[in-house]
Amino acid sequence: MPERPVAVRARSRGRPPRSPLEEFEQVYLRNVDVLMGYFARRCHDPHTVADLTSETFVQAMDGFARFDPRRGSDRAWLFGIAAHVFARHCEQSAGGRDAAARLGGHRTLGMDEIEELAERIDAEREGAALMRRCARLPAVERAAIELVDLDGLSPKEAAQALGVSGVAFRKRLSRARSRLRKEHESND
């Protein structure tokens, strides 16, 4: 097994990052799990979840020099990227192109990694079910529910990820929750 890069061995948990790479590593550690969940609710194939997660962080790493934490949280920024990555994936899939090939052919997954990702997809079943229940909601309200209630973003972060104002976002979220609650009550 090849030796891991120094940056990986010398994790910077618990102290301020000393380089952009360490800073990005902390961003990665804070967000990789929740972003995997975001894709695991959308895709049933572990390889696709792996590819989309990888592509999101590749794009994030390439653009990290321009990311300004004073303008919003890293999580909101990453979810903005993830939304673009997934939209592009859907466009390419509809066109019959293979996502993995398009994304540059990320490395082959080991069996244990495939099992981990499959378990993650399975763990997102409830979230995926909630999203199916939200299918009748407008896309903007569905996104509001997902980002806040499933992905754990604050309303402020979710508004940033969607590129809308906080006021508009809170209205969407409130409206979406109200509709879901009524639906839940009517099903009881």
Place this chain on the structure above:
Amino acid sequence: MTKFTDHLWSDLAREHGPALAQADRPEPARAPLLRRPRVLAGSTLGLAGVGTALALTLGASSTPAFAVTTSGDGSVLVTINQTTALPQANAKLTAMGIHEQITIYMASGAAAVSGPVTCTPAPGVSNLPGPPVKVLVGTNGTQVINSGNTGAGTWHLGACHLTGDSGSGNTGNTGPG
């Protein structure tokens, strides 16, 4: 981290790290988690009193990852056996029409008092409309993570905060550009 996320970071650091290491960043890093520890996602938990993020990867368990039950007095008990289930537990609350979300903070060591912890409104949050919410980690409030997993050791729920639909938005940093 899982093997996949560990390997992915290795690939990212190897292939893109050298370029990033030379990059100029707008300002020294800020850590939102340390200043505003709303920690709901996946397996990342806040450490009360320390303010450091810790990704707890729990081993496979035969018990359900989480459970949400309503007591006769109207309070809600959320039992969490795997940290990755926290978003699902919050989703369940939403599905039940409860407009409150849980943020939990783990602390090292065994729980001084076994049993569930009653959640309190997060700082700055008031007028939460929902019922009282309690959180139980593991079977009795103490979670033991085996060596070999990230976060190995004994942990307990140090605090549990509730948040509702709050916050204000701004723009910027949207998208990859």
